[in-house]
Amino acid sequence: MTARLEPPVSPEAAPFWDATRQRQLMLQWCRACDLPVHHPRVLCPRCGGTDLDWREAAGRGRVHAFTVLHRPGNPTMAERVPYVVALIDLEEGARMMSNVVGCEPGRVAVGMPVRVGWEDLPDGRALPVFEPAGEAAGD
Ligand SMILES: [Zn+2]
Numbered sequence: 001m002t003a004r005l006e007p008p009v010s011p012e013a014a015p016f017w018d019a020t021r022q023r024q025l026m027l028q029w030c031r032a033c034d035l036p037v038h039h040p041r042v043l044c045p046r047c048g049g050t051d052l053d054w055r056e057a058a059g060r061g062r063v064h065a066f067t068v069l070h071r072p073g074n075p076t077m078a079e080r081v082p083y084v085v086a087l088i089d090l091e092e093g094a095r096m097m098s099n100v101v102g103c104e105p106g107r108v109a110v111g112m113p114v115r116v117g118w119e120d121l122p123d124g125r126a127l128p129v130f131e132p133a134g135e136a137a138g139d
Helices: 011-020 075-080
Strands: 026-030 035-037 052-056 060-069 083-090 095-100 113-120 126-132
Touching: 011 026, 011 052, 011 126, 060 095
Parallel strands: 095 126
Antiparallel strands: 026 035, 026 052, 060 083, 060 113, 083 095, 113 126
């Protein structure tokens, strides 16, 4: 399958992408609000504070919204159509745009529990994607 595009890395997001090399899903947190901040940035969007650090996320969440793409968003996705682009609500409280993989697009539903999976990128990073986490998954 064609390799994914390598997402560009802003300075603020470098810790996020570095951690994907170990398949760790990291979230930026505002210490003042005690809430996650995503996407990574310089200032907390709630309080404007700069006291931000990083914590590992559990990688569990639910589908908040999704769309099934029948035309590829870019040429590297041509072999994957139809595929699912979704907003995932992580249990820590952050919302992340990603793909739902590992099931037929027709099975994806709002509220479906998912867990993080990883697709290796050519440069050694990995792209977080999400797959169904059924009751039988045990976690
Ligand atoms: Zn804050």
